[in-house]
Amino acid sequence: MASYIQVAEDDGEEPIELPSEDDGTLLLSTLAAQFPGTCGLKFRNPETKAIRGVRLCEGRLHPPEDGWGQNVYYCVFPKENKRKSDDHLENSTAKTKRMETKMKCSDLIILGLPWKTSEQQLREYFESFGEVLMAQVKKDSKTGQSKGFGFIRFANHESQIRVMAQRHLIDGRWCDVKVPNSKGAPQQVPCKVFVGRCTEDISADDLREYFSKYGEVTDVFIPKPFRAFAFVTFLDPDIAQALCGEDHIIKQTSVHVSEASPKSDYQQRGYLNQQQTGGVPPRGGSGGVGPGARGGPMDKGGYGGGYGPPAGNGVHPFHGGGGGGGPGGSGNNMGGMNGGSPWNQGNAARSSIDMPNLQTLGITGQAPPGGQTGTGSLTNSLALAGINLGALPMNHALVAAALNQAGWGGLIGQTAELPLQVRLVPFSSRGPSIRSILEGRTSELPYIRWFSCEDYAACDWEKSNGISKKRIRFKRTEELLTVHHNFNGLDKSKFAQGVFRTASPEVCSDRQFRTTARIIDDPEECVARIPPRSIPQTIACVDIYSLEIRMQPDLVPRTEKIPIHFAQKDITHNTSIFREVERSACGGEEVVGCYGIGGRVAGGASRGGAPPPDDDPAKRSWHQPSKALLPRSSGYHQKALAEIRNSLLPFANSGEGSSSAASTISTVSTTSGVSSASGLSSASTNGLDKEAALGRQNVNHLVNMGYSEKFCFPRSYRASPLSVEKHPIGLPFSGTSPIFFFFCQEAPHHRQAVNVFRIYYAR
DNA sequence: GTTGAGCGTT
Numbered sequence: 084m085a086s087y088i089q090v091a092e093d094d095g096e097e098p099i100e101l102p103s104e105d106d107g108t109l110l111l112s113t114l115a116a117q118f119p120g121t122c123g124l125k126f127r128n129p130e131t132k133a134i135r136g137v138r139l140c141e142g143r144l145h146p147p148e149d150g151w152g153q154n155v156y157y158c159v160f161p162k163e164n165k166r167k168s169d170d171h172l173e174n175s176t177a178k179t180k181r182m183e184t185k186m187k188c189s190d191l192i193i194l195g196l197p198w199k200t201s202e203q204q205l206r207e208y209f210e211s212f213g214e215v216l217m218a219q220v221k222k223d224s225k226t227g228q229s230k231g232f233g234f235i236r237f238a239n240h241e242s243q244i245r246v247m248a249q250r251h252l253i254d255g256r257w258c259d260v261k262v263p264n265s266k267g268a269p270q271q272v273p274c275k276v277f278v279g280r281c282t283e284d285i286s287a288d289d290l291r292e293y294f295s296k297y298g299e300v301t302d303v304f305i306p307k308p309f310r311a312f313a314f315v316t317f318l319d320p321d322i323a324q325a326l327c328g329e330d331h332i333i334k335q336t337s338v339h340v341s342e343a344s345p346k347s348d349y350q351q352r353g354y355l356n357q358q359q360t361g362g363v364p365p366r367g368g369s370g371g372v373g374p375g376a377r378g379g380p381m382d383k384g385g386y387g388g389g390y391g392p393p394a395g396n397g398v399h400p401f402h403g404g405g406g407g408g409g410p411g412g413s414g415n416n417m418g419g420m421n422g423g424s425p426w427n428q429g430n431a432a433r434s435s436i437d438m439p440n441l442q443t444l445g446i447t448g449q450a451p452p453g454g455q456t457g458t459g460s461l462t463n464s465l466a467l468a469g470i471n472l473g474a475l476p477m478n479h480a481l482v483a484a485a486l487n488q489a490g491w492g493g494l495i496g497q498t499a500e501l502p503l504q505v506r507l508v509p510f511s512s513r514g515p516s517i518r519s520i521l522e523g524r525t526s527e528l529p530y531i532r533w534f535s536c537e538d539y540a541a542c543d544w545e546k547s548n549g550i551s552k553k554r555i556r557f558k559r560t561e562e563l564l565t566v567h568h569n570f571n572g573l574d575k576s577k578f579a580q581g582v583f584r585t586a587s588p589e590v591c592s593d594r595q596f597r598t599t600a601r602i603i604d605d606p607e608e609c610v611a612r613i614p615p616r617s618i619p620q621t622i623a624c625v626d627i628y629s630l631e632i633r634m635q636p637d638l639v640p641r642t643e644k645i646p647i648h649f650a651q652k653d654i655t656h657n658t659s660i661f662r663e664v665e666r667s668a669c670g671g672e673e674v675v676g677c678y679g680i681g682g683r684v685a686g687g688a689s690r691g692g693a694p695p696p697d698d699d700p701a702k703r704s705w706h707q708p709s710k711a712l713l714p715r716s717s718g719y720h721q722k723a724l725a726e727i728r729n730s731l732l733p734f735a736n737s738g739e740g741s742s743s744a745a746s747t748i749s750t751v752s753t754t755s756g757v758s759s760a761s762g763l764s765s766a767s768t769n770g771l772d773k774e775a776a777l778g779r780q781n782v783n784h785l786v787n788m789g790y791s792e793k794f795c796f797p798r799s800y801r802a803s804p805l806s807v808e809k810h811p812i813g814l815p816f817s818g819t820s821p822i823f824f825f826f827c828q829e830a831p832h833h834r835q836a837v838n839v840f841r842i843y844y845a846r
Numbered sequence: 847g848t849t850g851a852g853c854g855t856t
Contacts, residue, residue, distance in 0.1 A: 192853060221854060231850060256850090263853050 088151045090158065092118055098155050104296065107150070108143035114158070116298035116319045117241070123159035188216075188243050193233045193251075195258040196220060200229065208253050209235050213242025234263070244318060248301060274301070275316040276323045277343040282336045283309045290315055293333045298322035314343050 087100035088109055099117050103109050114121050124137035124144055137156065138145040147154075193205065206218035220233040237243045251258045278290065287303040294300050294315050302316035317323040326340045 190854080194852065195850070198849080217856095219854075219856080224855060230852085230854095232852065232854085234854060234856095261853090 086151065088146075089153070089155045090114065090118070090124065091155055092158050094157060102296065103146070103151065104143070106143075107146050109146075109151075110297065111139065111142045111144060112298050112319070112322045112325060113296070114144065116317075116322060118158045121158040121160060124156045125159050126154045126156045129154070188237050188240050189262055190217070190234045190236045191243065191246065191260050192263040193235060193253075193258050193260050194231075195256055196229060196231050196233055197254040197256045198229045198231060200233075200254045202233070204254065205233055205235065208251070209237070209246065212237070212246045214238035235260075241318070248318075273343060274318065274320045274323050275314050275343040276326055277341045278313045278315055279311070279339040279341065280336065281305070281311050281313050281338055282334070285313070285334050285336060285338070287313070289333060293331065294326075297326060315340075 086103050086107075088103055089098035090101050091098040101109060101113050101117060109124070111121075111123075114124065123139050125134050126137065126147075127133070128135045135147070136159070137147070196205070200220060202218050202220045205220055206215050209215050209218065214237065215235055216238050217234065217236040219235070221230045222228060223230060235246075237246065246260050247262070251260060281290075287305050290303045290305075290313055291300050294303075294317070297317070299318040300315055301318050302314070304314040304316075306312070315323075317326075327342050329340050330337050331340060332338075
């Protein structure tokens with residue numbers, strides 16, 4: 084039985100309880116994990132009042148004769164001025180020096196600070212991690228206004244490691260802490276070990292529990308599917324190193340610990356430099372050696388094997404095909420939409436997706452199996468909307484039905500895996516259908532199917548050597564490998580592979596582009612790449628710094644820009660809300676996806692409610708909510724709301740008749756949030772008001788389920804007068820439908836409207 | 847009234 088020993092760094096410091104080993108000794112490594120640089124222990128003998136040293140033998144500290152007792156023990160650190168011989172001096176100095184360099188603190192940059200955060204607040208925040216020697220908020224010299232970043236320095240290295248190992252919510256914003264670029268990476272000692280010969284019954288918890296006795300374990304990663312190895316990351320690199328080469332017995336199984344440095348393997352697989360630079364400890368364990376040598380090096384070859392092409396070639400389920408003759412109306416509608424204003428074209432581009440479209444697949448609430456005529460009113464609604472709808476995460480049953488009906492061989496075989504598949508479906512779904520590219524109906528390139536994402540920072544375009552690149556810049560990169568390009572049901576060998584490049588210092592030392600990952604085309608592999616414990620977080624984490632996708636030239640002889648319209652503003656705040664939801668309301672479970680809708684404001688700023696110049700009510704394909712519901716929205720905003728609303732139509736309660744499906748989707752938008760939504764519902768009879776009432780009703784339902792209303796109506800949102808809290812939106816759900824939360828926001832200064840929402844499955 | 851990728855007038 085392990086007992087705990089109270090150890091303090093020095094007299095007057097608060098003791099930390101450290102676990103002893105089964106034989107009653109205390110491992111020096113355990114001690115060093117908490118007190119880096121410690122070489123021994125001492126304590127005050129209660130009888131003699133003298134300081135006594137603790138016996139140290141082969142890395143184990145032995146208890147005093149009468150046991151550790153309740154004494155407080157104090158750390159002993161090497162002292163250079165007490166050497167007895169030159170020889171000793173030299174050795175010890177060298178050791179100390181090495182220790183010092185290894186444990187040396189560097190300044191850390193804090194990025195993403197709220198404008199309002201003061202140095203004092205910064206200091207106070209980080210003092211909970213250890214003694215802060217310096218805290219600075221960089222400010223504009225003229226105005227005194229914060230520049231949104233700052234620096235801190237800790238007194239001890241442990242604090243530094245701890246701080247860098249996580250993100251920080253400071254005054255409502257998620258901030259990153261990094262070693263500044265201006266400073267060379269101080270040291271890179273691997274904290275992670277490879278544990279080979281694992282058996283399947285050894286769980287991550289088992290590993291954590293076992294290895295914790297050597298020092299603090301910060302991460303355990305077991306690749307899935309099972310591959311007989313795992314990774315264990317220690318806080319203290321010394322401990323990791325010390326364990327390397329050893330055999331250990333866990334659950335009657337002898338496992339072998341070795342260095343976790345299959346770098347060549349990384350490179351072969353396209354996972355370059357994932358955790359090699361920057362002095363940043365690995366976070367989340369995402370960089371494990373992945374399973375499945377599918378595909379090849381990214382610069383050549385295509386995806387091997389995988390799913391076959393869908394049944395029924397020549398007809399694609401996206402446009403009126405699929406499922407044995409889908410609704411022709413859909414194709415017509417698309418045509419009509421594309422013939423509309425540029426606005427609508429943009430809309431179309433944003434709404435294209437490569438999931439099978441439920442409607443074109445003939446999946447509606449009342450759809451008979453087999454062929455469809457495309458005359459259902461839901462289909463018509465969608466046609467009016469002019470939007471393809473399949474991109475959103477959807478419930479399993481619907482997906483299964485859709486896929487089955489579509490005869491998508493690739494996924495059919497995986498029906499049993501659908502929950503997994505669904506869980507992996509797009510975090511962000513943008514861009515054209517791959518199918519439509521193959522068939523030459525669009526010049527747009529494929530897009531990231533999904534990725535775990537939180538704070539993408541910007542996206543832009545770069546053209547060089549005749550190749551357009553879509554660059555999506557994100558704040559972080561560690562979950563790079565969770566990118567998944569959905570080629571399900573398609574012949575992947577026909578597609579070019581995505582090339583992911585990163586400029587993040589966490590992945591690249593030089594901040595220049597480097598290839599870091601291939602697109603992962605296998606959902607299972609994606610899952611394997613997400614450390615289980617990080618799912619609730621990484622599902623909200625962005626990690627790609629930039630992305631470049633090229634088509635194979637023989638298939639698509641041209642490369643063109645992909646109009647992407649990622650939500651771009653103040654995602655962070657929303658994200659923090661989402662995170663809260665994930666952690667509390669959702670219990671960390673089943674946060675399924677996120678979908679962003681946004682777009683440029685055509686012509687002028689969206690202030691003042693002026694609709695875009697090309698917004699012809701007769702032509703537009705979107706449903707315009709009543710002004711009463713959108714008292715302060717611009718035309719653009721209304722369009723955005725409508726777009727969201729329309730895009731959610733397929734998720735309308737499928738138990739309802741298809742003709743009423745549209746009305747089961749509500750967009751509630753008010754200037755005063757909840758109360759006005761309900762007020763409107765009681766006062767009027769038009770459809771929209773009913774929807775508002777329904778929306779409110781469902782929000783109430785959410786609240787009853789334990790969701791906090793603030794997640795639906797974040798009125799505390801710090802933003803412009805036109806922003807999100809002015810236009811909260813509630814959407815309905817049914818027992819089998821996803822729950823939707825989303826937020827709309829306009830960014831008039833950027834002439835851009837931004838709408839973001841996330842989807843939570845209620846289970 | 848507003849802003850959000852970065853790298854520090856020590």
